[in-house]
Amino acid sequence: MTLESTFATRLNYVETSAIRELFKLLAKPGIISFAGGFPDASMFDVDGIKAATDKALAETAGAVLQYGATEGYNPLRTGISGYMATKGVTVAPDGLIVTTGSQQALDLIGKTMINEGDNVIVEAPTFLATIQCFRLYGANVIGAPIDEGGVVVDKLEALIIQHKPKLVYLIPSFGNPSGALVPTDRRKRILELAVKYKVLIVEDDPYGELYFDESPAAAAPVSMLALSDSVPGSRNWLAFAGSFSKVMSPGLRVGWLIAPPALLAKATMCKQFSDAHTSNLSQAIAANYLADGDGSRMAANLAKVRKVYAARAKTMADCLKAEFGDAIRFTKPAGGMFFWANLTGARGQSTDVAALAKAAIANNVAFVPGAPFFAHDADMSALRLSFATADEAKIRDGVARLGEAFKSI
Amino acid sequence: MTLESTFATRLNYVETSAIRELFKLLAKPGIISFAGGFPDASMFDVDGIKAATDKALAETAGAVLQYGATEGYNPLRTGISGYMATKGVTVAPDGLIVTTGSQQALDLIGKTMINEGDNVIVEAPTFLATIQCFRLYGANVIGAPIDEGGVVVDKLEALIIQHKPKLVYLIPSFGNPSGALVPTDRRKRILELAVKYKVLIVEDDPYGELYFDESPAAAAPVSMLALSDSVPGSRNWLAFAGSFSKVMSPGLRVGWLIAPPALLAKATMCKQFSDAHTSNLSQAIAANYLADGDGSRMAANLAKVRKVYAARAKTMADCLKAEFGDAIRFTKPAGGMFFWANLTGARGQSTDVAALAKAAIANNVAFVPGAPFFAHDADMSALRLSFATADEAKIRDGVARLGEAFKSI
Numbered sequence: 001m002t003l004e005s006t007f008a009t010r011l012n013y014v015e016t017s018a019i020r021e022l023f024k025l026l027a028k029p030g031i032i033s034f035a036g037g038f039p040d041a042s043m044f045d046v047d048g049i050k051a052a053t054d055k056a057l058a059e060t061a062g063a064v065l066q067y068g069a070t071e072g073y074n075p076l077r078t079g080i081s082g083y084m085a086t087k088g089v090t091v092a093p094d095g096l097i098v099t100t101g102s103q104q105a106l107d108l109i110g111k112t113m114i115n116e117g118d119n120v121i122v123e124a125p126t127f128l129a130t131i132q133c134f135r136l137y138g139a140n141v142i143g144a145p146i147d148e149g150g151v152v153v154d155k156l157e158a159l160i161i162q163h164k165p166k167l168v169y170l171i172p173s174f175g176n177p178s179g180a181l182v183p184t185d186r187r188k189r190i191l192e193l194a195v196k197y198k199v200l201i202v203e204d205d206p207y208g209e210l211y212f213d214e215s216p217a218a219a220a221p222v223s224m225l226a227l228s229d230s231v232p233g234s235r236n237w238l239a240f241a242g243s244f245s246k247v248m249s250p251g252l253r254v255g256w257l258i259a260p261p262a263l264l265a266k267a268t269m270c271k272q273f274s275d276a277h278t279s280n281l282s283q284a285i286a287a288n289y290l291a292d293g294d295g296s297r298m299a300a301n302l303a304k305v306r307k308v309y310a311a312r313a314k315t316m317a318d319c320l321k322a323e324f325g326d327a328i329r330f331t332k333p334a335g336g337m338f339f340w341a342n343l344t345g346a347r348g349q350s351t352d353v354a355a356l357a358k359a360a361i362a363n364n365v366a367f368v369p370g371a372p373f374f375a376h377d378a379d380m381s382a383l384r385l386s387f388a389t390a391d392e393a394k395i396r397d398g399v400a401r402l403g404e405a406f407k408s409i
Numbered sequence: 410m411t412l413e414s415t416f417a418t419r420l421n422y423v424e425t426s427a428i429r430e431l432f433k434l435l436a437k438p439g440i441i442s443f444a445g446g447f448p449d450a451s452m453f454d455v456d457g458i459k460a461a462t463d464k465a466l467a468e469t470a471g472a473v474l475q476y477g478a479t480e481g482y483n484p485l486r487t488g489i490s491g492y493m494a495t496k497g498v499t500v501a502p503d504g505l506i507v508t509t510g511s512q513q514a515l516d517l518i519g520k521t522m523i524n525e526g527d528n529v530i531v532e533a534p535t536f537l538a539t540i541q542c543f544r545l546y547g548a549n550v551i552g553a554p555i556d557e558g559g560v561v562v563d564k565l566e567a568l569i570i571q572h573k574p575k576l577v578y579l580i581p582s583f584g585n586p587s588g589a590l591v592p593t594d595r596r597k598r599i600l601e602l603a604v605k606y607k608v609l610i611v612e613d614d615p616y617g618e619l620y621f622d623e624s625p626a627a628a629a630p631v632s633m634l635a636l637s638d639s640v641p642g643s644r645n646w647l648a649f650a651g652s653f654s655k656v657m658s659p660g661l662r663v664g665w666l667i668a669p670p671a672l673l674a675k676a677t678m679c680k681q682f683s684d685a686h687t688s689n690l691s692q693a694i695a696a697n698y699l700a701d702g703d704g705s706r707m708a709a710n711l712a713k714v715r716k717v718y719a720a721r722a723k724t725m726a727d728c729l730k731a732e733f734g735d736a737i738r739f740t741k742p743a744g745g746m747f748f749w750a751n752l753t754g755a756r757g758q759s760t761d762v763a764a765l766a767k768a769a770i771a772n773n774v775a776f777v778p779g780a781p782f783f784a785h786d787a788d789m790s791a792l793r794l795s796f797a798t799a800d801e802a803k804i805r806d807g808v809a810r811l812g813e814a815f816k817s818i
Contacts, residue, residue, distance in 0.1 A: 262413045
């Protein structure tokens with residue numbers, strides 16, 4: 001008998017990610033990467049975070065270095081409550097808990113909700129780490145088809161009726177990998193489904209603040225959580241995972257979970273036995289940064305990030321069209337960090353996207369094949385391209401290299 | 410149907426801790442608390458941690474604010490490798506992963522190892538959050554009896570034969586709540602059991618550095634991990650959870666897991682889907698602090714902490730003897746943060762320790778009843794007293810108040 005033979009059976013439900021293997025190749029010098037899911041580190045407001053850190057250690061060292069409450073550091077819970085209010089959501093500080101990144105919010109939902117063999121519906125495609133996270137709790141993950149407006153509601157309803165899922169997980173705003181923005185009417189219909197079929201909707205919203213349209217009025221997408229006021233009863237069937245990773249810093253690992261009280265209480269208990277609490281220093285930094293200039297510091301930095309990402313997205317769209325013409329199909333995203341594209345026509349049918357990824361790396365440019373983002377029935381003609389980390393000159397070069405790789409295979 | 414009725418069945422295995430309820434009463438002003446499991450915040454080396462933080466943000470802001478590797482921040486993995494070497498343990502940086510506190514190391518072991526219905530052996534009594542953590546993975550938790558030298562090895566062996574456990578979890582150095590120090594010969598025998606019965610031993614070591622005996626030679630207990638070199642094959646059946654919570658700061662949430670390669674790889678995968686990685690800022694601070702003065706800064710602070718805690722332990726022992734005489738039985742701990750005591754004789758038989766806890770709080774002093782620390786068959790005459798956070802004057806006052814409460818019931 002080996003130690004390995006005694007491992008839990010849940011490990012059989014997941015495999016080491018193909019993407020993880022691909023990422024090992026990215027260390028190659030000179031490579032232009034559209035593969036990552038990282039924000040651009042050069043956009044981090046280092047001075048602002050430094051000031052928030054200094055303040056945390058100067059004024060509250062005893063508290064931030066000591067053990068803290070599992071629910072979260074109260075000044076941050078209050079800060080997030082205020083931040084969510086600016087996004088149209090009413091939530092009291094004790095109506096949310098702080099999590100170690102929003103990844104932990106998903107893990108806590110899995111631990112709290114999923115029995116072995118439960119069905120769970122996600123978008124097809126969706127965030128790979130969510131599929132794996134839920135599978136580790138024994139979930140049978142079912143993909144619901146999407147179009148350029150995100151999940152197709154009629155099909156989602158049919159799947160809910162057919163599979164009676166424990167929960168439905170969605171990234172409605174500039175989803176990873178689709179980049180799609182679910183329109184308001186669909187959001188409302190999904191909330192109605194939650195009430196009608198008594199099924200929990202999990203809204204994951206890491207990208208909602210990264211909208212590009214700077215026109216007034218409703219530039220920012222309104223979250224399903226904010227819309228839940230207009231669909232009676234839906235708030236009782238809705239959980240929301242928030243994150244500062246794309247708007248402040250991912251390295252601090254600060255996210256949050258908003259959920260109905262009974263679910264929040266059990267998720268808190270699960271968190272107690274998962275990591276006791278999230279780094280208090282990280283939480284105090286986030287709280288101080290949120291409060292800096294009454295929110296204006298973060299708003300100013302976000303405005304800058306949106307402008308830069310919007311320009312990069314436009315450049316990538318232009319270059320892809322110029323380089324690939326009709327051989328590629330995509331919807332230019334209105335926010336977020338990703339293009340989701342499909343090879344089309346005869347070349348699309350015959351081209352193995354994984355082979356293209358290898359040829360691309362040989363030509364010093366990287367992207368991620370789309371297949372791993374599907375729980376099942378992968379679309380083999382799809383690819384994900386991130387425009388967040390390469391500047392416009394590199395995007396031009398990188399797409400040109402990609403075009404060369406495409407022609408070479 | 411309510412949302413609550415759809416929660417996972419694993420939640421039925423745990424209950425909200427009685428201790429958690431007790432802790433809500435501790436906010437009472439003027440109370441002297443021996444109830445907590447916290448280190449004394451006034452012992453934190455705030456200046457040293459501040460310097461480590463400044464260095465992290467001045468020199469490595471881009472890296473620490475960005476996403477990081479699930480395995481941990483490499484300078485910290487190297488630092489922990491060096492730190493473990495000073496404790497007689499050979500482990501390469503890639504032989505360990507950084508965890509969000511050692512609580513997460515336990516959670517990852519649970520996720521990697523435990524199937525529903527698996528037997529797991531722990532000390533009776535043991536750390537409450539471990540019992541609950543393992544139960545959430547469906548473990549049947551079995552307590553092995555202890556004496557003043559920790560777990561009784563003959564009885565442990567009999568339980569291993571009887572129950573064929575998936576793993577055995579131990580806190581051999583100044584365990585929580587027992588305060589017991591397992592002697593070297595017992596440690597070796599336990600390692601032999603691991604090899605003989607092919608069972609994983611999990612050594613949790615948050616308190617090993619808090620030894621009181623300042624005499625030269627072997628003042629510090631030698632971990633089972635360090636001893637594993639002398640028991641052939643035992644390293645293949647041994648996992649070790651380390652923590653900076655008691656020697657640097659718990660609020661930063663930095664712990665680590667050392668385990669055989671196959672287990673470490675799977676625990677890393679589970680961590681990826683639990684919280685992606687531990688706060689990079691916390692990790693960089695820990696790395697810088699460890700490296701400060703080539704380890705001398707942390708060593709100096711630890712020497713101070715040991716001296717203060719040793720004096721508090723002596724005062725508590727003296728006061729308990731003076732106040733309770735033969736009515737209480739305990740072994741003065743040689744390190745750590747806790748006294749584990751039993752009421753004895755006729756009063757011990759008839760006194761409900763939970764009632765004593767309530768009378769104590771009414772008299773402005775708090776401790777924790779021992780019962781919740783048992784997975785089953787609780788010792789109802791036991792109590793846990795922490796001497797870590799109250800200074801000597803408060804310990805004298807608090808034990809006097811406890812004596813009054815005892816007489817009053």
